[in-house]
Structures are given as C-alpha cells and as structure tokens.
Amino acid sequence: MDGVISAFMLVTAAIFPREEAVARGPVSENWCTPGYKVMVPDGREGRVTSIDGDICRVLADGEAYVTLIPYYIVEPVYPQIFARHDFGR
Numbered sequence: 001m002d003g004v005i006s007a008f009m010l011v012t013a014a015i016f017p018r019e020e021a022v023a024r025g026p027v028s029e030n031w032c033t034p035g036y037k038v039m040v041p042d043g044r045e046g047r048v049t050s051i052d053g054d055i056c057r058v059l060a061d062g063e064a065y066v067t068l069i070p071y072y073i074v075e076p077v078y079p080q081i082f083a084r085h086d087f088g089r
Contacts, residue, residue, distance in 0.1 A: 030071045032056035038074040040067065045077055 032038070036048045038058060046060035046067075056074060057066040 030054050030056075031076070032071045032074070037077045037080060039077050040069060041073055 030051060030053070032048045032051045034048050034050050037045055038048055038056070039045055040058055040060050044060045044062065046058040046063075049057045049059050049066050051057070051071075054071055055068050056071050058069050058074060059066050
C-alpha cells in the first residue's frame with residue numbers, strides 16, 4: 001500500500017510542479033522613523049533607532065541592546081513626543 005501512495009505522490013509532483021520563490025524587495029509602507037516611540041509585542045515602549053528594509057531596530061525600555069522587529073508587529077505610541085534623538089547616524 002505504501003508503494004501505491006508513494007507512486008501517486010511522485011506522479012502528482014511531476015504533473016504539478018511548484019512555482020519558483022520570488023524574493024520581495026524593500027517595503028515602501030514602512031512607517032518606522034528613527035526617533036519614533038513604538039510599543040513592542042510584549043507591551044513595553046521603546047524608540048526606533050534605525051530601519052533596514054521592513055525591519056525596525058527598537059531600543060525597548062529596560063534593554064541594553066536593540067531588537068530587530070518587523071514594522072508590522074510594532075505599534076506607534078500616541079501622543080508622540082517628537083524630540084530629536086540622534087542614535088549615532
């Protein structure tokens with residue numbers, strides 16, 4: 001029985017080939033801006049230090065190092081205090 005199932009799977013894979021994976025380019029909807037205050041998924045707030053494609057580098061409260069988080073996971077905190085913060089640009 002296993003031989004019949006494996007033959008069926010092999011024929012199905014030969015008839016319906018998979019499509020090639022396409023790499024996505026940089027996302028233009030990234031709203032993260034260095035200096036913005038955001039809320040990370042665990043509920044803490046932090047500042048965006050820099051961005052790279054769709055990744056925001058966030059320095060969360062209580063941490064010594066930045067965390068790499070996709071922009072669609074973090075949420076902006078309102079009201080924003082737009083004080084100028086230089087993070088070594």
